[in-house]
Amino acid sequence: MAKARKRVDKVTYEAELFRLQAELVKVQEWVRATGARVVVVFEGRDAAGKGGAIKRITQYLNPRVARIAALPTPSEQQKGQWYFQRYVEHLPSRGEIVLFDRSWYNRAGVERVLGFCTPEEHARFLHQCPIFERLLVEDGILLRKYWFSVSDEEQQRRFLGRIDDPMRRWKLSTTDLQSITHWEDYSRAKDDMMVHTDIPEAPWYVVEGDVKREARLNMMAHLLSTIPYTEIEQPDIVVPERPASTGYRRPPRELTTYVPDHVASLLGD
Template identity: 60%
Template sequence: MKKSKEEAGTPEWLEAELADTLDEDYELELSEPALSEEIRRIHRKVRPATIPRIDYFRALLALQAELIKLQDWVAYHKEKVVVIFEGRDSAGKGGVIKRITQRLNPRVVRAVALPAPSDRERTQWYFQRYVPHLPAGGEIVLFDRSWYNRSGVERVMGFATEDEVEQFFRDVPAFERMLVGSGIRLVKYWFSITDEEQQMRFLMRIHDPLKQWKLSPMDLQSRVRWESYTKAKEETFARTNIPEAPWYIVEGNDKKRARLNCIDHLLSLIPYEEVPHEDVTLPERVFNPDYERKVLPPELYVPSKY
């Protein structure tokens, strides 16, 4: 006798969610043009065998269900969480942030990606422009790049002097200890990819008009200065990997595995648990026999082209 989906361990809601997610993913893939021969050659050389798509989405949805529990726990207990995502350009930071926030409440969980500092901000205490974005009780903040810009892009590109970088290295451990001492749970991730993988991702963006906006002149310079970024990363780890806020490295050549591993690890770091919830019931619709719905003029409607 054939088992039902529920009996086989796959709830119908999960099947429906998987179908929707697969549709979304397929739409994204349609935007990518045919790969050039150059990209194909690099792809065959550097890409590991990735996790099957259906297995990836099943694991992702299970982790996102746990993220909802984490979100509820943070809001209920007024916890404060900061997660920093650093790494080379195109390493996958934005992709994992998108999957973390995808099903969460933006009033509780928000992503912060600050632009280059203004002339006024350049005269401030270096950490000052980040402080307003720190969480209040019941909030999670995800930094897509952070104050570590100073020891990374600003240093490599010459936007910060060696004295400013040295001052940063002296200040950041104390700054992060202050954050942790104030009750903030601080987690720091570095997404690591190989030289060949970054080359392939940049080429794919160059060949795709829908993704060229992701490439800035600064990103292109990062290819030229690969070794300088490596040296900057190594010193950053050596001088800012403190017990109160250690670094965690995510191997990012396989985007799908990187997302799953990062989310799973983040969940393992925080002792969240189920919190009380009020039962949600849909109230009865109130009907007024004297009410007559007005007919709206057709020009108010968006044309049905599709």
């Protein structure tokens, strides 16, 4: 039996995470300077670590350049549209990065498994999706698709952790919990999805997600390796000298309502 590889320690993780985040800032500046359009799709089982990875990717990025698309349940009007239509509205314009926290692949997973779409709609999706993605790539969009994989034991552990944590309990929904009772159904749906949509123009990349820290580093490093960015030279910034006073006087403090000094109560002052 092969010896288990030790896990990355916290110091190594944080150092490498910061290095990768610094490279992502360079990608952002390259995207802004060249007018590139980048789409990153995050898919996978519930509690597989998609949200955590997105949070670390965007931590130091400009939200005007890199934005997250996490679409809610479609409205009645949207249900009457072409399926991909509401996602098209969120695609990037020139000089933008869009991270899809779940995407059009909802139809291949939760909608199919829980019966939110008909077999005909699901079959149509599997036919149209590769065409749709080829159109995106042909138009110059850099499309990257990541599937976060997690074992059933680890998913169960994370669900139980969320139940006991009032700060994360909101992450659990009825749909999430149904992923436990429909584990094999989701597995079959994912396999079917991969067969039809793992295309050369837009391949799927699977991220082993049982160890969150390693999943984030692996995914971020891979994403960087697939984008042909170069470092953009930034202009020098000079902070101007503050001009001499012209006699301005600040109004008396008592005329303004200030936020109470909560910190003072913590320090016992």
